[in-house]
């Protein structure tokens with residue numbers, strides 16, 4: 001069974017000059033010892049990149065889209081943004097709302113922005129619930145606030161915490177709450193012992209893999225632009241941590257992605 005990159009940004013500027021070549025090797029030819037993938041989910045972070053994700057999904061059967069406004073873009077929205085997100089999200093090739101959530105990394109501009117982040121996060125969560133699509137959650141340095149919101153929601157939508165960066169305890173809590181957890185190339189970094197501990201906490205049936213490309217290239221590609229084929233390195237690292245054959249991790253994560261995003 002081939003891998004799925006459940007969180008890529010081929011819709012971003014970083015792929016502007018060679019996007020078609022990258023798509024070709026990702027989904028058709030592969031490269032070196034990287035076999036072609038079954039599918040890619042391109043994720044939007046604002047209105048522009050969400051529109052682009054949808055356009056790419058319409059052009060290629062194996063590309064899917066997620067649409068949403070990332071917390072970093074919370075303060076740059078035009079008045080009709082929510083209506084547009086909802087209409088994009090209703091398109092058949094759009095498989096999720098996201099990436100949405102809270103991000104207090106490099107956060108220095110005061111509590112007003114956090115309130116704004118919470119507001120746009122919650123309004124998009126409501127859209128996901130209304131149209132019955134899952135959420136791709138983004139959370140960085142904001143775990144207490146985000147977990148408070150989930151608690152307050154009582155009946156949160158289904159979804160995946162992408163690029164999981166919390167503690168082993170938080171991973172356990174999210175698994176018990178019914179969520180999927182997705183890991184990126186940063187689990188290969190020397191300093192990421194805590195993330196490798198968190199991987200141990202996530203059972204196979206709740207695991208997903210992603211690249212978050214162009215960001216977070218796994219070793220030995222650190223410092224270069226990341227791309228979807230390298231999701232294999234993430235799966236291999238997880239297999240090593242769990243002491244399982246790579247094929248077992250590939251099969252499970254692909255099956256989970258198909259199921260959550262209804263890819264068939």
Ligand SMILES: [Zn+2]
Nearest residue numbers: 099138162163
């Ligand atoms: Zn993210």
Ligand SMILES: [Zn+2]
Nearest residue numbers: 007043099212
């Ligand atoms: Zn992302």
